[in-house]
Structures are given as structure tokens and as C-alpha cells.
Amino acid sequence: MSAKVNRPVSLTKDEHQHQSVGDWRAVTPCRFFLTGSCTKGTSCPFLHDVKSSNSSDTDSQEARVKSRYTVGSGDSKPICKYYKIGVCKYGAKCIYVHADDGQLPQNAAAEPPEDEDKKDDFTRTIGGAFVQFDAGARVSKIRLPGDFSAARISGLRQNTSKESVRDMLAEKGLHISVDDICTFHMEGSYGATVRSDDASFSKRLCSLVQPGCTWGGSKIIVTSIAAPMPSGHNARRVDCKKVHVSWHKAVKIVWLNFGNGDIARRVSDMFSKGAYRVLDQRVTAAAATRAESVIPSRPARGNHVAWTVVLTDVPAAAQERDILRAITHERNKPHHVEMGAPTYSTDEEEAWAMIRSLLTNIGPLEYCDPPLETNANSRRVKATARFLDEADARRASLELGKMELPFHRKARLTVQMVYSAKFKVAINVFDAVQSRIVAQQTTWKDNISFRAYKPTGPLQRFRVLKIEGELAENVVNAKADLESILAGVVATDNDATLWHSSLKTNGKLFQAIKTLEKELSVTILRDKVKSELRLFGAQRRCEDAQRRLAQLIRMESGSNSSRVIELEPQKFFWACHGGFRTIAGQLGQEKVLFDIISTPKKIIVSGSLEDYDLAVAIMEGRKQVPERVEQAKAHDTAQECSVCWTEADTPVKIKCGHIYCLECFEDSCTKANTTAGEFMILCHGNQGNCRSVMAVEDLQTYLSSAALETVLELSFSSHVKRNPNTFRYCPSPDCDFVYRVSSAARTQNCSNCLRPTCSACHEPHIGMSCAEHQDLKSGGFAALMKLKKKLGIKDCPKCATPLEKVSGCNHMTCAACKAHICWVCLMTFANGPAVYEHMGKLHGGHIDLPGV
Secondary structure, eight states, rough: OBBOOSSSSSSHHHHHHHHHHHGGGGSSSSSHHHOOOOOOOGGOOBBSSSTTTHHHHHHHHHHHHHHHHHHTTSSEEEOOOOHHHHHHOGGGGSSSOOOSSSSTTTTTTOOOOOOOEEEEEEOETTEEEEEOOOGOOOEHHHHHHOOOOOEEEOOOOEEEEEEEHHHHHHHHTTOOOOOGEEEEEEETTTEEEESSOOTTTHHHHHHSSTTEEEEEEOHHHHEEEOOOOOOOTTTSSOOEEEEEEEOOOOOEHHHHSSSSSSHHHHHHHHHHTSSSTTTTTEEOOOEEEEEOOOSSSSTTTTTTTOOEEEEEEEETTOOHHHHHHHHHOOGGGOOOEOOOOSSSSOOOHHHHHHHHHHHHHSSEEEEEEEEOOOOOTEEEEEEEESSSSHHHHHHHHHHHHOOOTTTTTEEOOEEEEEEEEEEEHEEEEHHHHHHHHHHHTTSSOOOOOEEEEEBBBOOOEEEEEEEEOOHHHHHHHHHHHHHHHHOOEEEETTTTOOOOGGGGGHHHHHHHHHHHHHTTTEEEETTTTTEEEEEOHHHHHHHHHHHHHHHHHHHHHHHHHHEEOOOOOHHHHHIIIIIHHHHHHHHOOOEEEEESSSSSOOEEEEEEEHHHHHHHHHEEEEEEEEOHHHHHHOOTTTTBBBBOBBBSSSSEEOTTTTTTEEHHHHOOOOOOOSSSSSSOOOOOHHTOOOOOBOOHHHHHSSSSSHHHHHHHHHHHHHHHOTTTTEEOOOOSOOOOOOEOOOOOOOOOOOOOTEEETTTTOOOOOOOOOOOHHHHHTTHHHHHHHHHHHHTTTTTTTTTTEEEEEOSSEEEOOOTTOEEEETTTOOOOEESHHHHHHHHHSSSSSSSOTTTT
């Protein structure tokens, strides 16, 4: 009798009779094999014959999953069925053909790259508040977490749009933006969540929509929920709106039958080492096993399928010819190949549509990229999505992670939050510190990725750097490392900051520093506001640069210094109308700087005392400059900086048409006046008379990310300080969170440091009124306590009612709460006898004896 095999082969008549009588399972289809989950292979007693059981279903399953794997095998790509009906959202990223004839349509437009910067809405999270900025970096709106409320509307009709929900609420007098409405579909129920920055919104909506209320023919229910917070961008914190989604690819099991054990073991080893691959993918091969004989007395010798190798994780699209093609050596070919059914039949496009639906039910998406092409060894399909709200990304990770796949109940979906941080840095800074970043990367965990994107913007001055990972702690540590590198090193000499006043201008010292930069391959940035130099580059080169800088500044200090000429309004008018150019023509442009940002306006002369005296003499009319000199020094002002009045270095042109040096533009923004009126960055062009509000596009385009965030935080701080009756900073010394001022006393705990503060008097006084606290603070309370002690007045230990003992025993009864009190120690009792018993034991009686 032959050995049991995984499907019938040429058996003798006696063997057929034996199977039909003694082993009925050999002709019964294996239901686990039909679902692709049988792991017994040739040892399974049931029939593994695909054609004899639902062969048409299996063939159709294989045909459906094949398209994914035939794309890379040289065959033509299949037509996108979603494009044909006009609903494919992938555009040029779709891996399928978007035309009936196999050609891309002419109007197919490429989608932006995955990591392209999204348009900044100029909303930030600063001081625990959600701050909206307008043109000129002006604060237009501040909202605190306590300002929000939200409600869930359940029972809506299928496909109800956000606009329909908005219109329904408007009919009830509640005006909400569609951006604050999120529709959902979960477990057969359709609904929407609505958020408002009106704290009373949810209560008002619940009162307007009573139980049993109908809308659009449907019975709706409204319930108050915790309000999801809006997404406030902050370039100095970790972003976590993105999720990685993955699930197992469709695979099948394959049984290879051999007549020779050595060949079976050799083939198993070749598959295990990856020498044999199926559709260019590595598969798992079990050790070769020998089939047992059905009748122990008859050994399995001569059976040409006695040895079996089970392959798992085989691509679902693989056919028998693909298995045979993978075994490249003819002598290793199996005698028989048994193909299992795929683990699931849904193709990748349909599967991704189902997964995307699960994500959109959680919350609105900023983008949702289709599955990426993974490497040949990957056994999972991987995709990426980004939510508009971080809370939704967190919900997706908690609620969808490890849930059953809708198309394969035996597998689980994986949803992992992704933490990322971006930096916008100048190209010269990145070039200088790139080697340090590469060296630092070796200390980061393996799951941290780092990318430096190509320069963007009209000037090609900035590069965007991004670090990303699935573990928050690792990303935060890597972010701190990168921030430290990008901050540079402040140049010092014996702990003293290296700086010279002549660096306010582009004079000889500044030109010498630029030469030093090229010589040492470092980047040196001057900060005119802080009066310091920052060095970027390799540590040893920065140390050399500091020594050389100290020498240059000592030499400059011995010969020249900067002196300031403050300009009264008349002198400023004179300087604007040719006076400054006259001075620059006499001294040289590298020695003078026209500062029209500061108050008062000033001319800075970087040179000798004689240079300064000459400039003053020209301004006061004591030194006459020949007209021909002025004409010789006249020049075209088309590329003249609106701040320093010299030829613009790296010129930038803003919306109103005026020109700035790139460095002067950043300085003018970060030095904006925060003391006079509302904070707003204005143009300094046309001799300071333009005063156009700086467009937000100009701020985003020409400022580095660090400078932009500094300007916005400066604007927010200025706004809070100018509006003390609306907002105040937390009183804790190291806390920068704000709270809203109220007329009614209300104690609130800071969400950052948890310090309790009264929103009316701005002092911590839990358990007492503002007046009581003020009295205590001013010393009135101490004076009162001293007077009460002098008069013999004590407070009831139960209700604090003041009591005075005029005469009699030490048993007192409170007139307010009726408590029985021992006047000596102020213990309270339930009745009078208990007081007397107590006084007799502890105080020697119930009356005071003189001298005792």
C-alpha cells in the first residue's frame, strides 16, 4: 500500500478499494485547505484537490489577487476600475492605468510629493492657548481649551454632508464652520461631531434638540461630548498627526512532493537561504518530512511523492509554473506541486479602500497615500495617512490597531502613530553642520529616520529637515540633538562674548569674517539684536574660528569703534533726502549704517574718531561737500535695502515692492516695536513711510523657521501684556501659560504647572474670598487675630463663629451650630456631660482657678 499523499496520484486498483473502504477521508475535501489555512500538508487525511471542490471559485480568487504581482513581472498594468467610474483619488500615484486603452489621459496631473510642505494657516499653540495670527504677525484670535465645547449628533441619514449639518444648525441659530464638523459612520450608524469655541454651545444644542426630534425624516439624538482640541502648529514641538497602517499580504501555502529525501532537503535549504524566490519574494520553507505508510506492514519505498516540503508565505498570485520557475536546477524539480488557496481574495486596491473608510470614520484626513511598493522580503502592505487633528490620529491607533481586517477575519490591522519634527534651516548652516548630523545619527535608534529635502523657495536659501519615528521618546531625543546642532555655538573669548560694534555694518571687520568663513569651511552668523556671533561646523574648526575671531576683534578694537548719531525729526528728514548718501559718499558705505528701525532713528559710524567727526560736521553743515562728489556717488537705488540704505546683500522683494537685505529683513521682523500700540510688522520702505502691513506669505518665505516662531511668540507676548484685563500669565516663575481673566472669582489650575490661581484677583486663595485673602495679605488678618486674643475671643472649631466667654465655667455652647465646646482646649462633644467629664480628667475641673 502506498503512503498517504496530499492529493491522489496513480494508485492501483487495490489501493483505490482500500481508500474507499478503510479511509473515507481521502476523498473528502479539506475545508481548511480551501481557505488556505491547512498546515498538515501531505499528512492531512483529507483531500487537497482544488479542482474537485469549488475550482471556479479558487480560480477567480487567484485571478483577483494576481494583478498586484503581475505589474512588476513585465506584464502590462491592469486598468484602474475606480478611474473608469470617476472615483479614483490617487491620481498619478495610482499603480494602475488610468485609461481604457492603456494610455494615461492627457489631463492627468501629478499630485504633490508626500512630504511637500502644506500651506501654513498661521495657527500656533503658545502658552497653552490656540493663537491665530494675521498679516503682520498680528494676533487675531486667542482661544483656550476651556473655551471649546462639542456635541455628537447621531441618527443622521446616510451620506449626510457637512454642509447639510451646518445648514441644520444655522436654522436653529447656531452658526458653525464646516471645518468644525466631522461626519462619521460606525457600526451602521451615521452621525456627526460638531465643535465650537463657545463654551455653552453643546448645552444650547442639547436644549434645542429634544429627544424624539426628527430632521430630514430621521430621528436624531444629540449628546454632549468632550471637545477635541484644534490642531495648533508649533515648529518647536513634535507633531503626531500621521499614522502608519499595515496588514499582511495575501499569501498561500504550497506543498512540494519529492521521491528522494536528499533532493527535498536540498530544496528546503535553498528556499530558506533565499536562493530560490517565488515572484522575487522570499518564502518560508519547512524541513523536509517523509510521509507515513497507510499500512505499517508495507513501507513507502518506491513512492515518488514520499517526501514533502511545505512552503508558507507564498505570494497569493503565484501559480504552479511560478514555483517550478523558482527552482532553477532541473534535478531539484518536485514530482508534484500542490497549491493552497489565498488567505484572502480582496485585491490591494479594494482592501485599501476599506482601510481608508475606517480611517475617515475616525476623523478628517489631510492626505491618505496609497500602499507603497515594498521590498521583496516584506510580508506586509504598508500605507500612510495624516489626520487634521492629533486626537484623531491617537484614536485611530487605539481603536483600529489590532482590529480584525474587514476582508480577512483571521488577520489584524496595525495602526501606529508616527511622531515627526521639521526644521527649516539656511543652506549654508546645513552644509556646515551636515557632517555633525551624520555622526549624531549613529547614536539614534534604528526606528528614527532623517531626511533633508532639496532647497525650496524663490531664493533657494532654505532646506527642510525632518526626523520621524514611531516611538515618541526616541523622536524627542533626536529632536533635541538636532536642535543643539542647529543652534550653533556662540563665539567667546575667556567666557566673554566676541562682538564689536562695527559689526552692525558691512565694514572691513565683517568682510574679514566672511573671508575667514571660506578659509575654515565654517558658517558664521551675526545676530545684531543680541550682539553675538554664532559658529556652525565641525567642533575643531569652530574652535579655530573662535581664536581667529578674537584676534580680528582685538585688532579692530585698537583702531576703530562704532559711534552713534541720534537723529531728531529734522535731521532724520535731512538724512532721508540725501544726507545719509552724502555721508556714505565721503566715508565709504562700509563705514556707515542707517538704522531706521530703532527709536530714535540713528546713523552708526564704524571707524575712527575722525570719521565720526566728519559725519557730524556734514550733518551740521560745518563741512561743505562739493556737488560733484555727491553726483559721483549717486547711484541707482533700485536694489537698495529699505533698512540699511546700502546695496542689498541677497536681496528679497516683498509684496509691496520694496527691497531688503535678507539679513536686514529678518532683523527688522525680530526687532519689531512691542511697546507702542498693537504689535504689527510694517514695511520700512520709502524712507519709513510705506508702513504696509507685512504679508504672511513674505514672513513664511523669507524667515527661517526659528525666526518666524520667535516673531509669532513675540507678538503673542506683546498682545497678552497689552490686554491685562483679558489675559494674564500664570504667576509661577517658570511657567509661560496664560489664563483668561474674569470678573467673577473662579479658582483655576494651570494646565502646565497645576498652580491654583483666582481669575479675578490673580492670587491663590483656595477656601476664602478675594477680600479675605487681601485682608490676610495686607496684615489686617494678623491685627484682627491679635485683637481677638487680647479680648479673649475664640472661634468655634466647628463653624468658625466668634465666641466670647464673659464669666462662668469652661463649658461653652456655640449659638450657631450648637456644638458643646471645652473652652480650654476647644475640643467639641455631642453633649454637656461629656464636656464636664473631659474637663475633670484633663483640666482638673470645669472652672478656672486664679493662680493655677
